[in-house]
Amino acid sequence: MNFKTIEWKGDRVRLLDQRRLPAEVCYLDCRGPSSVARAIQSMAVRGAPAIGVAASFGIALAAQTLKTHKREVFLRKIKEVCQQMRQTRPTAVNLFWAVNRMERLLDRTRFFSIEEIKAKFENEALRIYKEDLQTNRKIGENGKNLIKDGDGVLTHCNAGGLATAGFGTALGVIQAAWKNGRRFHVFVDETRPLLQGARLTAWELVQEKIPATVLTDNMAGWLMKNRKINLVIVGADRIARNGDTANKIGTYGLAILAKYHGVPFYVAAPTSTVDLSLPSGGEIPIEERSAEEVTHLRGKRITPKGIEAYNPAFDVTPHSLIHGIITEKGIVRKPFKKHLKKMKNKDS
Numbered sequence: 001m002n003f004k005t006i007e008w009k010g011d012r013v014r015l016l017d018q019r020r021l022p023a024e025v026c027y028l029d030c031r032g033p034s035s036v037a038r039a040i041q042s043m044a045v046r047g048a049p050a051i052g053v054a055a056s057f058g059i060a061l062a063a064q065t066l067k068t069h070k071r072e073v074f075l076r077k078i079k080e081v082c083q084q085m086r087q088t089r090p091t092a093v094n095l096f097w098a099v100n101r102m103e104r105l106l107d108r109t110r111f112f113s114i115e116e117i118k119a120k121f122e123n124e125a126l127r128i129y130k131e132d133l134q135t136n137r138k139i140g141e142n143g144k145n146l147i148k149d150g151d152g153v154l155t156h157c158n159a160g161g162l163a164t165a166g167f168g169t170a171l172g173v174i175q176a177a178w179k180n181g182r183r184f185h186v187f188v189d190e191t192r193p194l195l196q197g198a199r200l201t202a203w204e205l206v207q208e209k210i211p212a213t214v215l216t217d218n219m220a221g222w223l224m225k226n227r228k229i230n231l232v233i234v235g236a237d238r239i240a241r242n243g244d245t246a247n248k249i250g251t252y253g254l255a256i257l258a259k260y261h262g263v264p265f266y267v268a269a270p271t272s273t274v275d276l277s278l279p280s281g282g283e284i285p286i287e288e289r290s291a292e293e294v295t296h297l298r299g300k301r302i303t304p305k306g307i308e309a310y311n312p313a314f315d316v317t318p319h320s321l322i323h324g325i326i327t328e329k330g331i332v333r334k335p336f337k338k339h340l341k342k343m344k345n346k347d348s
């Protein structure tokens with residue numbers, strides 16, 4: 001991986017601007033928490049783990065840049081920034097997990113000096129970043145043997161280094177298998193409307209020199225029928241207690257196709273993506289984005305004026321369609337309700 005998705009620079013957060021990839025590789029320097037929040041909302045940075053890391057850096061940045069010497073004002077402002085981060089995107093639980101972790105630190109350090117709190121915040125955000133990198137490496141190791149020589153592996157959206165602090169989850173498994181000497185072919189769903197597959201996953205795979213083919217979102221069934229795809233691995237934005245999994249819109253359809261054709265369907269995600277507070281996927285909030293993302297492509301209208309467009313950013317795949325969930329602590333199998341709880345509470 002020869003790019004950095006997110007970088008802490010002490011007085012700013014540097015983000016690889018994913019809206020402009022692959023045409024341009026350019027960076028966005030966020031010098032305050034509002035600019036980080038805007039970057040998350042506008043998807044300059046995206047992907048469940050990556051937005052969690054970015055939000056924690058945004059909170060650390062707020063601590064660094066606040067000018068007040070009054071402890072009460074300082075604490076109140078940081079709490080406000082935590083709330084601002086929570087309002088950026090609703091589905092990926094990693095965002096809330098990271099913000100809650102920073103807020104808990106604030107509660108533990110509320111009687112420290114402001115300078116001490118600033119240092120603690122910087123360390124905690126860096127820890128979240130480094131942990132994500134390690135976690136993804138472990139997910140890759142735990143999942144790599146699922147891929148066999150000659151396989152056709154389908155992935156949807158982008159669950160690579162760009163969606164995380166680095167290495168990726170679903171793409172991390174693919175990379176780990178490739179580095180382990182397995183030889184196979186990757187199929188990449190383009191992932192309308194924002195083309196995370198065609199633009200981002202394809203960009204990462206080309207750099208890693210892993211053979212891959214981009215598909216439009218309506219091709220997977222036909223390729224499964226013709227035995228070109230025999231494994232599906234996707235990422236996740238939130239996994240409910242029973243294993244129901246929210247991921248990029250289109251994932252649910254793929255899981256149904258996979259079931260019909262007898263193709264194993266795996267989810268790769270850190271245990272921070274598991275939300276034990278939600279009994280099932282029906283309670284996962286699904287982000288609705290602007291219709292313009294559907295009616296326009298690269299700023300140009302592709303539909304007639306006057307037509308309506310629907311744009312849910314995620315869907316929920318029922319646990320019955322999922323073979324296993326690859327985490328940093330091992331592969332979780334059915335019954336998910338029992339095993340996810342055990343895995344979440346287990347030390348890695």
Ligand code: MRU
Nearest residue numbers: 046047048157159163235236248
């Ligand atoms: O809307 P996005 O691009 O943030 O959606 C990203 C996905 O759905 C990913 O598959 C998911 O976050 C897993 S990333 C490791």
